[in-house]
Amino acid sequence: MRILVTGGAGFVGSQFVRALLLGRLASGAGARVTVLDSLTYAGNEANLSPVAGREGYAFVRGDVRDPVVVDEVVRGQDAVVHFAAESHVDRSIADAAPFVATNVLGTQVLLEAARRHGVGRFVQVSTDEVYGSIAAGSWTEGSPPAPNSPYAASKAGADLLALSYHRTHGMDVVVTRCSNNYGPYHFPEKMIPLFTTNLLDGRKVPLYGDGRQVRDWLHVLDHCRGIDLVLRGGRAGEVYHIGGGTELSNRELTGLLLRACGAGPDRVEHVPDRKGHDLRYSLSFEKIREELGYEPLVGFQEGLADTVRWYREHRSWWEPLKGRAALPV
Numbered sequence: 001m002r003i004l005v006t007g008g009a010g011f012v013g014s015q016f017v018r019a020l021l022l023g024r025l026a027s028g029a030g031a032r033v034t035v036l037d038s039l040t041y042a043g044n045e046a047n048l049s050p051v052a053g054r055e056g057y058a059f060v061r062g063d064v065r066d067p068v069v070v071d072e073v074v075r076g077q078d079a080v081v082h083f084a085a086e087s088h089v090d091r092s093i094a095d096a097a098p099f100v101a102t103n104v105l106g107t108q109v110l111l112e113a114a115r116r117h118g119v120g121r122f123v124q125v126s127t128d129e130v131y132g133s134i135a136a137g138s139w140t141e142g143s144p145p146a147p148n149s150p151y152a153a154s155k156a157g158a159d160l161l162a163l164s165y166h167r168t169h170g171m172d173v174v175v176t177r178c179s180n181n182y183g184p185y186h187f188p189e190k191m192i193p194l195f196t197t198n199l200l201d202g203r204k205v206p207l208y209g210d211g212r213q214v215r216d217w218l219h220v221l222d223h224c225r226g227i228d229l230v231l232r233g234g235r236a237g238e239v240y241h242i243g244g245g246t247e248l249s250n251r252e253l254t255g256l257l258l259r260a261c262g263a264g265p266d267r268v269e270h271v272p273d274r275k276g277h278d279l280r281y282s283l284s285f286e287k288i289r290e291e292l293g294y295e296p297l298v299g300f301q302e303g304l305a306d307t308v309r310w311y312r313e314h315r316s317w318w319e320p321l322k323g324r325a326a327l328p329v
């Protein structure tokens with residue numbers, strides 16, 4: 001199978017490409033993988049160094065909003081797995097424009113090229129954040145999108161466009177929506193790598209508001225396993241949730257990270273809450289479990305310990321990125 005992976009130099013996309021080419025996912029058998037990535041502040045070719053030079057792997061630096069580049073790389077592909085996105089909620093609050101441009105327009109440019117070239121399958125990789133916030137219970141795939149942040153709204157827009165290409169043009173589109181990921185190669189602006197690297201540097205960690213917000217955590221490799229199942233066996237026009245089943249408040253997670261790094265509560269700095277901060281996300285993932293046999297395999301305790309160890313041992317990876325992690329003012 002010839003697979004185009006957009007955003008393959010980012011956190012989740014690079015895990016997907018490494019897992020494909022290093023034999024950890026079934027779709028990887030005999031696959032030819034092309035990565036399309038514009039290398040924004042969040043993209044890093046070093047994330048792909050474990051597979052650089054492999055037979056069947058190619059990297060193209062290009063923008064998903066550029067119809068000329070997109071047309072060239074989409075031609076001849078059997079599948080597109082679309083990760084490329086602006087992904088940091090705080091940045092979308094500071095400036096929503098790049099989010100609309102990349103996440104909505106970029107997705108439309110890709111869909112159009114995939115339609116023109118008769119690509120077999122288009123996987124739109126999305127997030128639980130499109131649903132807004134849920135006080136109790138869990139969202140199902142039939143729950144209506146009600147996004148609150150500009151990031152989530154741009155992802156919801158992209159998902160709806162992708163599904164419209166299925167309904168209007170009969171394209172083979174599937175949408176995955178996943179909960180919060182953690183693991184290695186995660187850009188140090190997001191909570192787990194930010195807090196871990198700050199603690200390893202002897203610095204404080206900025207906890208939003210009272211830290212009551214609850215997120216469902218999933219190891220990034222399990223997310224990629226779910227995408228692999230959907231790529232091979234998902235039904236066209238359907239949405240599939242990929243959940244982790246480990247719900248933690250930010251305060252609880254902070255406590256675990258302090259312990260893992262041998263730091264005390266004095267290292268927490270309470271900062272004003274994020275505007276419009278969603279209180280709780282929770283996905284039901286019965287559908288993918290029943291239809292495709294998905295199960296998260298990495299236990300949270302073991303996964304978090306491995307992740308903290310990875311940051312401890314890969315200072316040379318994250319140190320140069322810490323400067324880039326500052327929000328634009």
Ligand SMILES: NC(=O)c1ccc[n+]([C@@H]2O[C@H](COP(=O)([O-])OP(=O)(O)OC[C@H]3O[C@@H](n4cnc5c(N)ncnc54)[C@H](O)[C@@H]3O)[C@@H](O)[C@H]2O)c1
Pocket residue numbers: 006007008009010011012013036037038039040041042043044062063064065082083084085086087088102106125126127128155177178179180181182187
């Ligand atoms: N990280 C999570 O917890 C999580 C959870 C659910 C869903 N997702 C989804 O997974 C996808 C990947 O998330 P991530 O955490 O890896 O993000 P990331 O920010 O780490 O990576 C995004 C990648 O996309 C590239 N990119 C951005 N704009 C581009 C453009 N215009 N053209 C080409 N490439 C561009 C960047 O260079 C980077 O390599 C996103 O679509 C996100 O919505 C992420």
